[in-house]
Amino acid sequence: MILHELRREIRLPLSPEKVFDWHSRKDALLRLSPPWAMPASVSQQDGLKTGGNVSMRIPLGPLSLPWKGCYPEVSAPFFFKDIQTKGPFAFWEHSHYFHPDAAGCRMEDLLRFALPAGPVGNFFAGERVKQKLQRLFDWRQHVLEDDLSAPLPRPMTILMSGSSGLVAESLIPALTTAGHRGIPLVRQRGLSGTRFWNPEKGCADPGIMDGVDAVLHLGGEPIGEDTWTEEKKRRILQSRIQGTRFLVQAIKKASHPPKIFISASAIGYYGHRKDRILSEADTSGQGFLARVCRMWEEEALQAQDFCRVVCLRIGIGLTPRGGALARLYPLFSMGLGGTIGRGRAWMSWIAMEDLVRAIRFLLHTEKVSGPVNLTAPKPLQASAFADTLASTLKRPAGMRLPPSLLQLCLGEMGKEVLMSSTRAYPFKLEAAGFRFRYPDLKSALPMLTGKG
Structure with a gap:
């Protein structure tokens, strides 16, 4: 199995508690999804807690594929990890870190994934999938910068x-x-x-x-x-x-x-x-x-x-x-x-x-x-x-x-x-x-x- 790794880091002017809380809110998965990769039928059981489950359908051209995952480790407000339990990847592990710093929060993403079919799958789709995931991370970074660049407004x-x-x-x-x-x-x-x-x-x-x-x-x-x-x-x-x-x-x-x-x-x-x-x-x-x-x-x-x-x-x-x-x-x-x-x-x-x-x-x-x-x-x-x-x-x-x-x-x-x-x-x-x-x-x- 050929493992790929992607890392991203972003600094936000809010505390780790507030940034973590934002990620735990209803529709956070949809908010972080770019329009070309918007999942359908998202279902989340038990929320962002250890043992919580997520299921959705992710787009693949004109089709959609089932994806199921869970949160095996959650340590609020500093860390959570999601893994794929069923879906198109041979392996998927996404770790989210929320580090306190002088400006507020340094958020770090570490994604490790592998494609099915080993070297063959990697040869035909490895770079393309990696580019797509880089674009997805770009989108997420823009959303987080826009949504968490200042104190959240009064709820309405x-x-x-x-x-x-x-x-x-x-x-x-x-x-x-x-x-x-x-x-x-x-x-x-x-x-x-x-x-x-x-x-x-x-x-x-x-x-x-x-x-x-x-x-x-x-x-x-x-x-x-x-x-x-x-x-x-x-x-x-x-x-x-x-x-x-x-x-x-x-x-x-x-x-x-x-x-x-x-x-x-x-x-x-x-x-x-x-x-x-x-x-x-x-x-x-x-x-x-x-x-x-x-x-x-x-x-x-x-x-x-x-x-x-x-x-x-x-x-x-x-x-x-x-x-x-x-x-x-x-x-x-x-x-x-x-x-x-x-x-x-x-x-x-x-x-x-x-x-x-x-x-x-x-x-x-x-x-x-x-x-x-x-x-x-x-x-x-x-x-x-x-x-x-x-x-x-x-x-x-x-x-x-x-x-x-x-x-x-x-x-x-x-x-x-x-x-x-x-x-x-x-x-x-x-x-x-x-x-x-x-x-x-x-x-x-x-x-x-x-x-x-």
Whole structure:
């Protein structure tokens, strides 16, 4: 058996007790997992204690493999070890050390692993697996630096719509490891840890706002999944208006309203604006999406006399888990990537990790209210976006799709979602002191894809 060894060290300004406690929290495994290696069906029994067990399914291309492990040694708050008991590795032993030092904590990781099939497995996959694990350690280091670089914020109870959506998938682990408690809004009564609502019928659990510090509204009919029939457009608009209006009315009626209401919106608010650099002060544009976002925000702002309101004008959120990048990735991986027309349209994107960090930042930054652009500070024109993605994947990007063909196939949705030029800039976020982990696409894509 050929053993490989990886070591990492990071210094954090918190005590070993607090860093160890963070690792023991619910969803810490998910928070530390990069989007290209996000496990599914994570189950943890007995927590981070000696003899505790973990089971999950880990991704392997389009498939997933079962992985089971346990904690044979835990000595809080200075050490724990996890080992694989069943899974794809011939051997896996990961030791975590938390050393006190003058600055706080020196955290050390030591991973020892071996691949199956001995020298044959090592010859064919050894370096590739080692590179993947190095990328995983890079991701974990970034997360720990961002999440534990300062004292943890005051815990909040957060009522959340859209808790099964793409943004929430990454956001919930980031909130729970920070000590917050999330309460999903669901359409089924009686589910433990949730609260029922049905905005279409105007009904919900009594006291839906009881004990709530913040409301995070991410729900709404998906925009980019189907062509826009009149019925689809009606659902897109009504799901946003009805849901937002219902929550605003509940906030107004609450005996103790939440301190903040964060409602999703989108850069579709601005419409097609060619090369103009767009700030939060710019007016709304033309088209269906602009009208939806404008009405959506107007509904949310009705709560501003009762609590702080933030409208998230979200750009193109990038993650291999879904959305634009998940659709582009297979095509570009096969060398079939390219641009629409001449590729001059501006793409205001944001890495999902920065989107999550920005929402968490806004929860506690009381000086920020109103519309906020959630976009990276370095948008790209479509041709540059395609070239950067192709370069990361080491593939060509010579395909060109005529705009007329796209509009013929996808109609109004293709024109507004895929062909609009929107050059939004995060003026408010930067002015408030938010620092992007991935300000440019070249640094973001390797972390998002595990490639490059």
